[in-house]
Amino acid sequence: MTPFTYSRAADTAEAVRRGTIPQARYLGGGTNLVDLMREEIERPDTLVDVTGLSHEIEELPGGGLRIGAGVRNTAVAEHRSVRSRYPALSRAIVSGASAQIRNMATVGGNLLQRTRCAYFYDEAGQCNKRSPGKGCDALEGFNRNHAILGASPACVAVHPSDMCVALVALDASVHLRGSAGVRHIPLTELHRLPGDQPHVETVLDPGELITAIELPPQPFAARSTYRKVRDRSSYAFALVSVAAALQIEDGHIRDVRIALGGVAHRPWRASRAEEVLRGGPVGAIAFAAAADAELADARPLSDNGFKIELARRTIIAVLGNLAGETA
Amino acid sequence: MSISKDARQIVESAVQGVMAKAIALAPDGWIPGGEPDPLIRSRHGHVGKPVSRLDGPLKVSGTAPFAAEFPMQGMVYAALVFGTVPKGRIAAIDTEQAESSPGVLSVMTYRNAPRIAPPPVFMSGPKAAGGDNLPVMQDDAIHWNGEPVAVVLAETQEQADHASSLVHVRYQSEPAQTHFAKAKAAGTRTATFMGQPLHNEIGDAEAALVRAPVSVDVRYSTPRHNHNAIELHAVTAAWTGDELRIHDASQLVAHEAWSIAQMFGIPEDKVVVTSPFVGGGFGGKCLWQHQVLAAMAAKASGRPVRLVLSREGVYRVVGGRSLTEQRVALGADREGLLKALIHTGVTAKTASNAMPEPFIMATRSAYASETISLDVQAVELDMLANTFMRAPGESVGTFALECAMDELASALDIDPIELRVRNEPKNEPISGLPFSSRNIVEAWRTGAAKFGWDKRSSVPCSTRDGEWLVGMGCAAGTYPYYRMPGGAARITLTHDGQAIIDIAAHEMGMGTSTAQTQVAADRLGLSMDAVVFRYGDSTLPGVVLAGGSQQTAAIGAAVSAAHHSLVKALLKIVGNDSPLAGLKPDEVASGDAGLCKLGDPALHETYVSILARAGQTSVTVTAEAPAPLETQHWSMHSHAAMFCEVRVNSVTGEPRVSRFLGSFDCGRILNPKTAASQFRGGIIMGLGLALMEETQFDERTGRVMNPSLSEYHVPVHMDVPEIDVIWTDIADPHTPMGARGIGEIGITGTGAAVANAIYNATGKRIRDLPITLDKLL
Amino acid sequence: MSMTVNGAAVSLPDDPRVSLLDLLREYLHLPGTKKGCNQGACGACTVLVDGERILSCLALAVQFEGRSVTTIEGLGAPGSLHPLQQAFIEHDGFQCGYCTPGQICSAIGMAQEIRRGVPSHVTADLCTETISLSHDELRERMSGNLCRCGAHNGIVDAITEVFAEEDILAEAAE
Known part of the structure; x- marks a missing residue:
């Protein structure tokens, strides 16, 4: 770990003041950043501890929720309103990592997790994320866990978060604060696809701090769920995951939200599948058509072709379960 | 090993072969174990009781000291720099920035390291311990991707770790052979293991296979594995004058002390290796570069050195199990009697070790067949030396053999x-x-009844529970009884009636001190309170490997020999007034805290009384165990019948084990509580082997790409169902205490039982481990 | 700048790189908390901070000013073991003993989470008020603590015994 100075910010303004210098990083629970620093992948010279800031979960007028970026993952998962109104979010969180890590990790930090690609972690590997322009060893290497959607010749890594997948499905937005002021963007716009700059993973400006997540009111999200498929029964990253919410009226799909995890450089909102389903009939045929539409552009690598079929089946099964539940 | 060394080994083994014939034909009485150990008859002592671990309170309170937990005055911390090419030379190494980093004492590279000899590679001598025979930081040559190239010493671990990232190395790469398929294409050769070619032929098996009315001929593959003991390899090394003390996590303290002494060119007794607690071994806690580098760095710096490998470091420095590709072909008549049994294949090793994964070992004693053909071919790759990992050979060999037996059963509808x-x-x-003792049929019958085998449908895909397909499978497990030469023990009997047993043995979770205290108490006729079992120190008697599931037998035979010596020594001093006066050693036995006449327990005198009468404060005897000739006189093996129920998700392919039962025939069980844990532990590692474990070796670079516990999956709690273990408890009449080893057998057969259950659930034969969900979609 | 460890005040390290784990093991000489991966993948370093289980290897010690840390040494010692430590011995919930302190601390933290009603991946009804002590719940919740010796069954049995009894006692008190 490269030496750094550590300080705890008393408030958001102070945090942003200290965080807006080159080589400064915000420190949440540390569950990813400390590991990356120990690997010398991240080498900040200044750490601004923001865990003391924004740790409230507030009910918003009209029925939404505002979750402070410093709230621990466990606190979100166990919150009564999250469990009853956004169950996909609770389910996604408790399917991720381990209880110890969920007790440490913050919401803001979870959003900014970096990929688990082996070549990103290995100093001997070539990785455009780690050393832009050096090439990608995963393209022809071990890529069983890698992206089938939205990848580029420069990077085929996936975003590892479970929580983000549920948040993306639930139309969450992100409150940001930087030296230029505050802004509020949809979560779907936070993470970038790799393109030819895979080391730029978000649209955050230098020093910009995530201060909160906002969940809009969404009555049918009470019937949402999250399904994670992984090699090990627990404590493993997703091969494929699906977050979905389904609203059925008079035998037709009135509205639907679907997001996929483990398939792309960012949590993947399945907008095409949603379009196919919205207003249409309920049933396995429709669900399959929706999955196929979403995965039409999926491109397998040498080891991960199974993810296309796995994602297809998991989408169909999750929608089927939700339809059964709501019928 | 080079071809000439292999040839020498074969000549030596031919000489041994003549000896072996003589041992095989000798009368039973000439052979150790020819007379059953008297302890086998004793059914009312401590042996066989489910005694809780004596060191339990230390372990559950975190006060059992592990290798990285010996503080030393003036100690410094080490961090390693690992190479990044598979083969070549260090063209330039710049340590300046690291050396000027805060807290750094020194950076050791091949340029300034103390000059030492290469390690004696395991099996090249009675006490050789090295995982390979490559020089340790002696020149600019790179032999595998990840080889240590520098050791940074600093006042704190944080300083050492950071400075290690400031060592800049430039390599001159050389062509490396890291592709298994390319190496095979370039030619394989018959592997030798423990001096014997891994090749056996009885009759013409290929011809018999062709003639057999029913046959299967299938190929299996198993990947590389790593031990992944949860304790990181760690060592604390210090020189006091010309004496080196190493606090290590070691499965072979005596071997290690001798081997390191050889390397440094100093007398064996100048190296002391202690290892009171090993945080998991499984074959991985032997002698690798880290202990040597710590000792070198301590010597060069004049300070005690603590070196804890990072988890990545364990993968870079400590070898694991090699990969295999196996063919099993079985030919049978319509009743299922085997006419041909062929088990062949290829594995990878290195030029610097003598360890081809011997996957045919279990097949040698498994089944009667009119013809048999067994063969292991090896190729040599430029990689970190592979090594022993729990049941080397048997774990992956039984996967292939026992899956093929299941395929044959299906083909025969038996x-x-x-x-x-x-x-x-x-x-x-x-x-x-x-066979010395073989009760596998009883294990099958009792296991099948307890597991509910009769409820299994022989038709695949016939049981469904919602999304889940449910199936049952079985397989045989087996592991040989070993007892290696070199066992010795010291018994000190004190005037207060206490016996101290000293032996350079090991505790890595087997419950060594607990079971051995039970055994020694019974052998000496003492209460367990009166026995102190000391171990884990190379200065104690004996050369005892905690490997090959042989430690219990090795200690048992050594303590038995020492007990004989003790009886003799006591009879010499009993004096004429003793009720034992005039008795010969073979006329007395231990019991009730003393000695008595055999068949006449009334003629008895306590140890306390004998010593008091003789005016001695203590008696000390040391004795060596007899050579382990029994393994050449009988075929000695433990057996297991493994039963598994799996659930495979029909949507996602996720395979999950829902029930498991192991029915064991391992001789007498010394401590049912700790034995059950060892059986379960082996089975759980077998579940990992079946479903998830794989060391990912990038064949382009020879680099392990998942050197972490998050990317190399071992089973978590959620993967482990309740595992039922039962045993025949039939004593082996020819082993110490009637016991055979139990530490490794659990992993054997388990992979096949899982795979066979998956076939029963889904109708799919998955022949390539691990059986991950993508193979079941 | 201090925190408490097992009830005693200790100073925070000068070097902010020092993890809570290394502070305990190397600076405070409390080696009961174990290092198994130093990357948040094994759970051997689990400690309780203000009663919550966390991984001390991923925690920078300086982040814990004013917090109360409990390690295995703070739970019980030979001769005065915590009931869960005793139950681990009775049920043989360990072999080598290396992951054991982490398993025990984790189980104690887990019991708090269950009492609080925190759901897990296997909790069928997210809105339930009470979490059952089923083997599946325990197995899922303990999955962050790897054990390579394979003592999983004994660990679950030990936890079940202690916390099932404790709940009975709690109900009797009501």
Whole structure:
């Protein structure tokens, strides 16, 4: 770990003041950043501890929720309103990592997790994320866990978060604060696809701090769920995951939200599948058509072709379960 | 090993072969174990009781000291720099920035390291311990991707770790062979293991296979594995004058002390290796570069050195299990009697070790067959030396053999248990030796009844529970009884009636001190409170490897020999007034805290009384165990019948084990509580082997790409169902205490039982481990 | 700048790189908390901070000013073991003993989470008020603590015994 100075910010303004210098990083629970620093992948010279800031979960007028970026993952998962109104979010969180890590990790930090690609972690590997322009060893290497959607010749890594997948499905937005002021963007716009700059993973400006997540009111999200498929029964990253919410009226799909995890450089909102389903009939045929539409552009690598079929089946099964539940 | 060394080994083994014939034909009485150990008859002592671990309070309170937990005055911390090319030379190494980093004492590279000899590679001598025979930081040559190239010493671990990232190395790469397929294409050769070619032929098996009315001929593959003990390899090394003390996590303290002494060119007794607690071994806690580098760095710096490998470091420095590709072909008549049994294949090793994964070992004693053909071919790759990992050979060999037996049972439409029972051999098929004790049929019967095997449908895909397909499978496990030469023990009997047993043995979770205290108490006729079992220190007697599931037998035979010496020593000092006066050693036995006349317990005198009468404060004896000739006189193996129920998700392919039962025939069980844990532990590692474990070796670079516990999956709690273990408890009349080893057998057969259950659930034969969900979609 | 460890005040390290784990093991000489991966993948370093289980290897010690840390040494010692430590011995919930302190601390933290009603991946009804002590719940919740010796069954049995009894006692008190 490269030496750094550590300080705890008393408030958001102070945090942003200290965080807006080159080589400064915000420190949440540390569950990813400390590991990356120990690997010398991240080498900040200044750490601004923001865990003391924004740790409230507030009910918003009209029925939404505002979750402070410093709230621990466990606190979100166990919150009564999250469990009853956004169950996909609770389910996604408790399917991720381990209880110890969920007790440490913050919401803001979870959003900014970096990929688990082996070549990103290995100093001997070539990785455009780690050393832009050096090439990608995963393209022809071990890529069983890698992206089938939205990848580029420069990077085929996936975003590892479970929580983000549920948040993306639930139309969450992100409150940001930087030296230029505050802004509020949809979560779907936070993470970038790799393109030819895979080391730029978000649209955050230098020093910009995530201060909160906002969940809009969404009555049918009470019937949402999250399904994670992984090699090990627990404590493993997703091969494929699906977050979905389904609203059925008079035998037709009135509205639907679907997001996929483990398939792309960012949590993947399945907008095409949603379009196919919205207003249409309920049933396995429709669900399959929706999955196929979403995965039409999926491109397998040498080891991960199974993810296309796995994602297809998991989408169909999750929608089927939700339809059964709501019928 | 080079070809000439292999040839020498084969000549030596031919000489041994003549000896082996003589041992095989000798009368039983000449052989250790010819007379059953008297302890086998004792059924009312401590042996066989489910005693809780004596060191339990230390372990559950975090006060059991592990290797990285010996503080030393003036100690400094080490961090390693690992190479990044598979083969070549260090063209330039710049340590300046690291050396000027805060807190750094020194950076050791091949340029300034103390000059030492290469390690004596394991099996090259009685006490050789090295995982390979490569020089340790002596020149600019790179032999594998990840080889240590520098050691940074600093006042704190944080300083050392950071400075290690400031060592800049430039390599001159050389062509490396890191592709298994390319190496195979370039030619394989017959592997030798423990001086014997891994090759056996009885009759013409290929011809018999062609003639057999029913046959299967299938190929299996198993990947590389790593031990992944949860304790990181760690060592604390210090020189006091010319004496080196190493606090290590070691499965072979005596071997290690001798081997390191050889390397440094100093007398064996100048190296002291202690290892009171090993945080998991499984074959991985032997001698690798880290202990040597710590000792070198301590010598060069004049300070005690603590070196804890990072988890990545363990993968870079400590070898694991190699990969295998296996063919099993079985030919049978319509009743299922085997006419041909062929088990062949290829594995990878290095030029610097003598360890081809010997996957045919279990097949040698498994089944009667008119013809048999067994063969292991090896290629040599430029990689970190592979090594022993729990049941080397048997773990992956039984996967192939026992899956093939299941495939044959399907082809014959015979119950897979029945097929195995029909092919029970009378004597060991390869050697012709009689079995010392073989009760696998009983294990099958009791296991099947307890597991509910009769509820299994023989038709695949016939049981469904919602999304889940449910199936049952079985397989045989087996592991040989070993007892290696070199066992010795010291017994000190004190005037207060206490016995101290000293032996350079090891505790890595087997419950060594607990079971051995039980045994020693019974052997000496003492309460367990009166026995102190000391171990884990190379200065104690004996050369005892905690490996090959042989430690219990090795200690048992050594303590038994020491007990004989003790009886002799006591009879010499009893004096004429003792009720024991005039008795010969073979006329007395231990009991009730003393000695008594055999058949006349009333003629008895306590140890306390004997010593008091003789005016001695203590008696100390040391004795060596007899050479382990019994393993050449009988075919000695433990057996297991494994039963598994799996659930495979029909949507996602996720395979999950829902029930498991192991039915064991391992001789007498010394401590049911700790034995059950060892059986379960082996089975759980077998579940990992079946479903998830794989060391990802990038063949382009020879680099391990998942050197972490998050990317190399071992089973978590959620993967582990309740595992039922039962045993025959039939004593082996020819082993110490009637016991055979139990530490490794659990992993054997388990992979096949899982795979066979998956076939029963889904109708899919998955022949390439691990059986991950993508193979079941 | 201090925190408490097992009830005693200790100073925070000068070097902010020092993890809570290394502070305990190397600076405070409390080696009961174990290092198994130093990357948040094994759970051997689990400690309780203000009663919550966390991984001390991923925690920078300086982040814990004013917090109360409990390690295995703070739970019980030979001769005065915590009931869960005793139950681990009775049920043989360990072999080598290396992951054991982490398993025990984790189980104690887990019991708090269950009492609080925190759901897990296997909790069928997210809105339930009470979490059952089923083997599946325990197995899922303990999955962050790897054990390579394979003592999983004994660990679950030990936890079940202690916390099932404790709940009975709690109900009797009501």
